Amino acid sequence: MLDKIKQFASEFFVTGDPLILGAQVSIGLSMVAMIFVLTYFRKWGWLWKEWLTSVDHKRIGIMYIICSIMMLFRGGVDALLMRLQLAMPNSEFLQADHYNQIFTTHGVIMILFMAMPLMFGLFNIVVPLQIGARDVAYPFLNSLSFWMFFWGAMLFNVSFVIGGSPDAGWLSYPPLSELSHSPGVGQNFYIWGIQISGIGSLATGINFIVTILKMRAPGMKLMKMPMFTWSVFSSCIMIIFAFPILTVTLALLFLDRFLGAHFFTLDGGGNPMMYINLIWMWGHPEVYIVVVPAFGIFSEIVSTFSKKKLFGYKSMVFAMLIISLLSFFTWAHHFFTMGSGANVNAFFAISTMLIAIPTGAKVFNWLFTMYRGKIRFTTPMMWTVAFIPCFVIGGMTGVLLSVAPADFQFHNSYFLIAHFHQVLIGGVAFGYFAGLYYWWPKMFGFKLNEHLGKWAFWLWNIGFYVCFMPQYFLGLDGMTRRTYTYDFDMGWGPLNLVSTVGGFLMGVGFIFQVWQIAHSIKFREADVNGDPWEGRTLEWSIPSPAPIYNFAVLPQVSEADAWWEEKEKRAASGKSAAPIVYEPIHMPKNSAIPFIISTFWFFAGFGFVWGWMWLTIPALIGVGICMIARSFSYDTDYYIPADEVKRTEAALKGAKL
Amino acid sequence: MAHAAAHSGEHAHDHDHEHDHESLKTFGFWIFLITDVILFGSLFATYIVLHQNTNGGPTPEELFKMPGIIAETFILLTSSFTSGLAVLGMNKGNLKQLIGWLAVTVVLGASFVGLELSEFITMVNHEGATISTSAFLSAFFTLVGTHGLHVSVGLIWMIGLIFQLRRRGITAVTKRKVAVISLYWHFLDVVWIFVFTIVYLMGVM
Numbered sequence: 103m104l105d106k107i108k109q110f111a112s113e114f115f116v117t118g119d120p121l122i123l124g125a126q127v128s129i130g131l132s133m134v135a136m137i138f139v140l141t142y143f144r145k146w147g148w149l150w151k152e153w154l155t156s157v158d159h160k161r162i163g164i165m166y167i168i169c170s171i172m173m174l175f176r177g178g179v180d181a182l183l184m185r186l187q188l189a190m191p192n193s194e195f196l197q198a199d200h201y202n203q204i205f206t207t208h209g210v211i212m213i214l215f216m217a218m219p220l221m222f223g224l225f226n227i228v229v230p231l232q233i234g235a236r237d238v239a240y241p242f243l244n245s246l247s248f249w250m251f252f253w254g255a256m257l258f259n260v261s262f263v264i265g266g267s268p269d270a271g272w273l274s275y276p277p278l279s280e281l282s283h284s285p286g287v288g289q290n291f292y293i294w295g296i297q298i299s300g301i302g303s304l305a306t307g308i309n310f311i312v313t314i315l316k317m318r319a320p321g322m323k324l325m326k327m328p329m330f331t332w333s334v335f336s337s338c339i340m341i342i343f344a345f346p347i348l349t350v351t352l353a354l355l356f357l358d359r360f361l362g363a364h365f366f367t368l369d370g371g372g373n374p375m376m377y378i379n380l381i382w383m384w385g386h387p388e389v390y391i392v393v394v395p396a397f398g399i400f401s402e403i404v405s406t407f408s409k410k411k412l413f414g415y416k417s418m419v420f421a422m423l424i425i426s427l428l429s430f431f432t433w434a435h436h437f438f439t440m441g442s443g444a445n446v447n448a449f450f451a452i453s454t455m456l457i458a459i460p461t462g463a464k465v466f467n468w469l470f471t472m473y474r475g476k477i478r479f480t481t482p483m484m485w486t487v488a489f490i491p492c493f494v495i496g497g498m499t500g501v502l503l504s505v506a507p508a509d510f511q512f513h514n515s516y517f518l519i520a521h522f523h524q525v526l527i528g529g530v531a532f533g534y535f536a537g538l539y540y541w542w543p544k545m546f547g548f549k550l551n552e553h554l555g556k557w558a559f560w561l562w563n564i565g566f567y568v569c570f571m572p573q574y575f576l577g578l579d580g581m582t583r584r585t586y587t588y589d590f591d592m593g594w595g596p597l598n599l600v601s602t603v604g605g606f607l608m609g610v611g612f613i614f615q616v617w618q619i620a621h622s623i624k625f626r627e628a629d630v631n632g633d634p635w636e637g638r639t640l641e642w643s644i645p646s647p648a649p650i651y652n653f654a655v656l657p658q659v660s661e662a663d664a665w666w667e668e669k670e671k672r673a674a675s676g677k678s679a680a681p682i683v684y685e686p687i688h689m690p691k692n693s694a695i696p697f698i699i700s701t702f703w704f705f706a707g708f709g710f711v712w713g714w715m716w717l718t719i720p721a722l723i724g725v726g727i728c729m730i731a732r733s734f735s736y737d738t739d740y741y742i743p744a745d746e747v748k749r750t751e752a753a754l755k756g757a758k759l
Numbered sequence: 760m761a762h763a764a765a766h767s768g769e770h771a772h773d774h775d776h777e778h779d780h781e782s783l784k785t786f787g788f789w790i791f792l793i794t795d796v797i798l799f800g801s802l803f804a805t806y807i808v809l810h811q812n813t814n815g816g817p818t819p820e821e822l823f824k825m826p827g828i829i830a831e832t833f834i835l836l837t838s839s840f841t842s843g844l845a846v847l848g849m850n851k852g853n854l855k856q857l858i859g860w861l862a863v864t865v866v867l868g869a870s871f872v873g874l875e876l877s878e879f880i881t882m883v884n885h886e887g888a889t890i891s892t893s894a895f896l897s898a899f900f901t902l903v904g905t906h907g908l909h910v911s912v913g914l915i916w917m918i919g920l921i922f923q924l925r926r927r928g929i930t931a932v933t934k935r936k937v938a939v940i941s942l943y944w945h946f947l948d949v950v951w952i953f954v955f956t957i958v959y960l961m962g963v964m
Contacts, residue, residue, distance in 0.1 A: 357897065362890070373812070
């Protein structure tokens with residue numbers, strides 16, 4: 103009996119690596135600490151009522167952002183471990199299989215559990231406020247999306263200490279990810295972690311398309327929408343077309359592993375190439391899904407901090423829509439070397455190169471917006487300005503890679519690694535940082551400390567170039583991606599060492615950001631009038647943080663920069679806002695169902711991972727019961743009485759003075 | 760807004776809002792259906808790529824028994840028609856007719872699923888054709904099974920809706936729910952026509 107338990111425990115828990123043991127201990131300790139703090143300060147009820155069951159898009163957005171910053175930490179630690187391993191030739195800092203797990207989880211976490219939730223967090227906080235709406239179209243579904251993401255991410259992360267992490271790369275190509283080559287549970291964690299959170303992402307895509315199309319304030323025609331909202335719209339269109347493909351791909355891989363199907367196996371007539379096509383039909387749009395909202399953020403920031411209307415609004419919209427269309431015609435450029443033939447390669451090479459045209463148009467629009475503007479170099483603006491050269495270099499190396507014959511040389515080398523980190527860090531991470539700094543006062547009612555923010559900015563930026571520029575040269579010198587270790591006589595040592603130093607500089611930058619947040623919480627620099635940056639769009643017309651109903655009275659819009667117009671009008675006429683007649687406001691009630699349903703999904707996924715049907719089946723029944731319970735509940739919303747709205751508004755305005 | 764102005768007080772406001780709310784949900788369901796089209800599209804693509812990889816196992820010609828499949832097809836098409844009759848009943852405000860035709864639709868849908876299951880069981884038991892026999896069969900069972908799963912989910916949903924209709928009658932909310940499930944049901948019918956053509960007809964040709 104005891105032996106059996108020991109045997110089970112040794113399979114169930116990951117053992118034998120001191121680094122992982124340390125992590126297990128610290129995870130255990132921090133859970134105990136969390137439970138203690140919540141109990142000691144009697145915060146369980148507060149946590150449940152105010153957060154876990156909340157359907158308020160602003161709270162959901164904040165929860166997304168907190169999770170994503172934690173995931174940035176975990177993905178960042180993964181990155182630094184890899185850089186430490188590669189810093190010297192013949193290094194034995196990590197074990198080889200541990201290294202494989204780390205590069206896999208680094209990629210998955212950074213794209214799916216860091217960039218996506220940070221993006222969804224900003225969608226949630228900003229879009230309803232920008233379009234003058236009181237909520238998203240489906241608040242309940244929105245909460246469900248968040249909790250599906252949360253539990254999916256938890257399922258993926260738990261693989262680190264239970265069962266073992268996936269180690270077949272961030273896209274898990276078969277046959278390596280098949281049972282024949284990866285018999286452990288790591289791939290199952292990969293499949294279910296991403297599957298569960300992916301369903302949440304798909305629902306978010308639907309939610310925001312409807313929100314943007316149907317819930318805009320009166321007068322806000324599509325071509326008067328703020329640019330960030332346009333970028334969210336383009337991104338969501340890509341989400342609804344791309345994510346179902348991911349759902350299918352992962353399901354098929356799971357059927358291969360679980361029921362012995364032969365979709366992608368080497369035997370039984372399976373076709374591994376089918377997986378690679380399918381996964382990139384999702385995977386390529388995915389990188390545009392995360393980068394296009396960053397373009398929207400830059401557009402808002404450039405315009406605000408140059409005190410000018412965005413240059414070329416229409417071409418910007420057109421460019422984003424074109425990118426979302428073209429993103430579906432480029433997937434094969436990820437495997438030019440896999441023998442598709444010259445014609446196919448040529449088609450995908452050209453469609454890839456075409457993407458550079460709308461992107462270039464956007465860069466010029468940002469530059470022309472700044473031209474003759476009254477530029478203020480706040481932290482959001484600095485990230486935006488730094489983004490431009492970084493993305494231009496990354497874009498140009500991308501065009502180099504898109505030349506199919508040249509790609510045979512660059513394929514899977516560090517040149518590629520440097521390229522996509524340059525566009526993803528320079529585009530997505532810089533963009534979301536800029537957005538986070540820009541909208542932080544709107545979320546929390548205080549600004550982040552600019553001085554520490556500038557330190558973080560310079561550390562990140564210098565660290566970035568020190569880290570990734572050498573990697574272009576390492577790639578040209580023949581160093582391939584996923585290299586675990588290399589001999590002294592390859593001559594890659596010095597450049598790798600420099601690259602590692604750069605990685606750590608970015609790590610220090612992250613520490614400065616955490617310090618910045620902690621410092622700013624302690625020494626609150628309150629946002630008194632809700633418009634700390636002299637903004638142009640509607641979110642700045644209401645107090646920070648916004649009241650639960652956002653707008654006491656829905657705004658009437660006539661121009662693209664609605665709030666700027668309003669301010670100009672008020673300044674010209676010398677009058678302040680017109681007197682307000684308050685009406686009762688219709689709001690959705692909180693619900694525990696999204697949290698419970700997603701928890702059931704977590705257990706169903708965990709059961710699938712281990713092949714424990716005794717866990718999966720009841721959990722799936724639980725999911726079904728929750729859905730029926732929701733369908734049968736009709737009492738899902740309430741009215742905030744006009745008096746209460748009036749009192750809240752008066753209190754918020756009182757707080758301003 | 761003109762509509763709201765014609766009435767007065769909170770009630771009119773309420774009514775107008777509810778109406779907006781329900782049409783919003785129907786619109787969202789249309790977009791959900793787009794995602795489902797992509798999902799089935801991916802499964803069809805996979806099937807088309809893999810359908811000749813029979814790995815020495817049974818081929819489509821050997822497996823598919825057309826009479827049963829044609830019966831399934833007629834039953835499902837009829838159920839789509841009866842779900843349409845249910846909506847017509849609803850539009851006339853006739854609750855009895857609405858519930859009656861929905862019940863008929865459930866019975867037809869359940870017979871479709873039953874026939875499909877027995878077809879699958881025959882294949883597995885008598886022909887030894889399982890999901891792990893060949894890539895063709897993996898793709899076949901997954902594509903057709905996903906459609907069958909959709910139909911089964913629709914059945915549970917429809918039964919739940921019948922209970923709600925009996926309790927609450929025809930309101931703005933239940934009206935929207937009926938409209939949405941009938942959309943879903945017609946959609947599954949359209950998918951089945953593709954399954955019938957691409958999998959079965961082209962398989963036995």
